[in-house]
Amino acid sequence: MISATGIDPTAGRHRPPPHLLAALVRHPTGRWGLILTALLLTAAAAGPWFAPHPPNLPDYAAALRPPGPGHWLGTDATGRDQLSRLLDGARRSLGGALVVSAAITLIGLIYGTAAALAGRWVDAAMMRLVDVVLALPGLILAFAVIGLLGPGYVNLLIALIAADWAWKARIARACAQAAVNSPAAEVARHLGVPEWRVVARHILPAVFWPLLVLATLGLGGQIAAISAFSFLGLGVPVPLAEWGAMLAESRFFFRIAPWLLLAPAACIFVSVLAANLLGEALRDLATPEGRS
């Protein structure tokens, strides 16, 4: 069964190509995903050192300045430098998405592999739980978690992890199941290789690569979700910068200051695009047919 994501858990042939980075550079769209991702991550990591102004310090005398020297992307309604805020916000928008994706991958990997290895009723019980969680559409579950924990950035990240882990766990379990019964694992066991080594060498790698592809494909959605929830006032609290929260703060000034709309929107767009391009390239490279 090939799911909508293009990952086929039963095939057991999703492996990284020998030279992943070189293969990505050769891939027609993956190249751009890689370049954009590298640029964005550099900006997020090194941003505070390059930021020309403190991101949260109002300067009412300089309110709503259009882009120009001194303020390359203009200022917002309280005179804060938009470029500095975008750079500062990148850590929350992009960093948060990375944390959520990493956590989901790890939880899915451990939960799915554990279920497949445990087998029998433990496996059945663990997968029933996944089925029940999956009955709730992910983002609806995120709303519920935020509602119970209250608004806030950490709560938002927890909500997004809760929203997506079950799906990854199910795919991880399918991949692990295929790997447990794979000829390579069988042969290794017959040769007397201890079970923990079979798990480490044959099963975990078979689960990890598909999950990594899915995590990259999901990264764009996480970026969009973090900024959307922050836009609604359920994520990053004022005065901290985050791209969605910046859009919410400046909403009623777009008429007179369109740069306050365009710059954060462009940041979100380019980030999601970069993640999608990278994810699609990784998915192509995950299957032997896709590599040609």
Add this chain to the structure above:
Amino acid sequence: MPLSTAPEREGRGLVRALLSRLAQAALAALGASLIVWLMLPLAPGDPVDMILSARRIEEPTAAQIAELRARFGLDLPFWRRYAHWLAGVVQGDLGLSWRTGAPVVGLLADRLPATLRLVGLGFVVSLAWSLALALVAARWAGRWPDRLVLAYTRVFAAIPAFVLALLVLQFVVVGLGLGRVLSGGAGLTLALAALVLGIDRAAGWTQLLRAALLAEMARGPADVARARGAPEGRILRVIALPAGLLPWLTAAGMSLGGLIAGAPVIETIFTWPGVGAELLAALSVRDVPVIQAFVLLAVLGYVGASFLVDSLALWLDPRLRDGGRP
């Protein structure tokens, strides 16, 4: 004794498969409601404190606390509260809002029709737009219309719905001078909001359907028709489309949850009087009964839509009736 005829057997298989899917849907809804309740103890703080802070009561008296406990049944054990809530749900009672003390049903009943209209119209827009784009792409596969559609879906898949809504508001509504019209006419607001919601979802669905159509166009039946001299457009319509439609519909039905979850933010931006504003007010003060009601409604909508799509698939493709999945 005569053997039962094939259509009769087929009909029975369909009914049995539909009943089993219906049971699955009901179980899913029940499980989802249980999950929301099981998460309740995770919420930090005593429910009474949450109610008090939701109502902005700073220094409650002992009598106030006792009254709230009795009124919301907070002294009862967890399972009895869940059972009580579930019994209420069956009778159309979703409890009382912690914030206002008013019945949640009344709160939502006023606003639900507007949200349903928005999500329903958005769904239709999304289906129609992605069908049109995918057909164009598949008809001229590899040529410029296909490349254009592919580029379009890449761009729109990378624009979150709320950003698209803000851009539309800034450049379409204000740019074309529709601002006055919009504040006066509910129809235009609905149309714009549904367009944004639908167009945003359509990008992913287009990619799915395009891939399915291209795969079908490369398979045996299409090759046979081609060898017999059928024109490409006809092969696409008669052979590839019916085969590719089913997985696409299933995927669309499954991602309807995203459409429902995306509605509150679109409603906020277009000031559409749906449940979104009510939900946001409830979220910011942790008004649990309202949030539970929203989740329940969203799950019912999602499960219901999945059931409809599943039934459609079962009806169209008899192979699925023996427990198989597309």
